[in-house]
Amino acid sequence: MNKTATCELLLFVSGEAGLTLTELSSLTEMSKQACQQQIDYLKEKYHSDRESALTIIETAGKYRMATKEDFSEILKNYAKTPLNQSLSKSALEVLSIIAYKQPLTRIEIDQLRGVNSSGVLSTLRAFDLVEKVGQVEAPGRPSLYATTEFFLDYIGINNLEELPEIDESRYVAEQQTLFNESEENENQ
Template sequence: MALLFVAGDQGIKEKDLAGLLEIDSAALRQNIEELTVKLLTDADSGVQLVNYNSIYKLVTKNEFSELLTKYFKSGLGSKLSQAALEVLSIIAYRQPITRIEIDEIRGVQSSGSLNTLLMRKLIKENGKKNVPGHPNLYVVTDEFFDYFGIKSLKELPAIEKFEDDSKVGEINGES
């Protein structure tokens, strides 16, 4: 089952699966049948084994379609975009910070990324800046620390390290 899991949407051709497991096609089909029955009858399993044109793959059971649709619509099932990661890193290093300050650093508008990060609960509003318009201030959340597997902002690399690395590239004639 581990091979089928890591194969993902691609699946594995029957002959390749038999070769990897070092068994003949008859033995493979018997094992596949046993696994198929096991997954279908296990109420705690959300996956089933399917065969499309001699390609085996694990797919989610139909009865979970509504829950999975809700999950993907929430945005939780998607990776963070490069823009969202940029905004998140700016907030982590410069918090508390406003959207306008983030936009000035990036040189582009950041409200879409901010909305994504707020929805994912990686950042939160933390008061208002005492300037005209009183814009929101943003900071990272506990979910940020969980997402990146760190305990504090002190574990982030020193920003000077990135500045030094970019100067090394300039010295070597790289850009």
């Protein structure tokens, strides 16, 4: 049986879950190096074929078939993603905090935001963007939260190191300026 077609078939049927090199190697009984060569060949084949809407991507250490970015507008028109429509600014804020500071407790998130985040955390967990990853050895044993593999896949990165860097000192300075302005307005 054709090695390239076998790898292509397995990547196709694995769907959004994708396959690691180890999984692909086990399923095809080929070495990881041979599987990587087949994936590289397929990537190049799809990339150079202007009549194909497909590509192979790697996120969170897994390979999967996907559509080329050129077709994103068509896909957006075909199916509006409920996730994009239902994540509030608060949910995006909490998701960002968790992505950059994980793992952390709800109380730590609340302290950073200045408001209760229980409902937002429930929403993010329902969308499988964050999950409980443990508990703190402290009174009440609060849960620790972190992002999921689906989060990495959803935003299209392999690992958290690929997140854009943020300048926390600038953020803190902006927050302090807003606080001072608010305090001055109240005193007038």
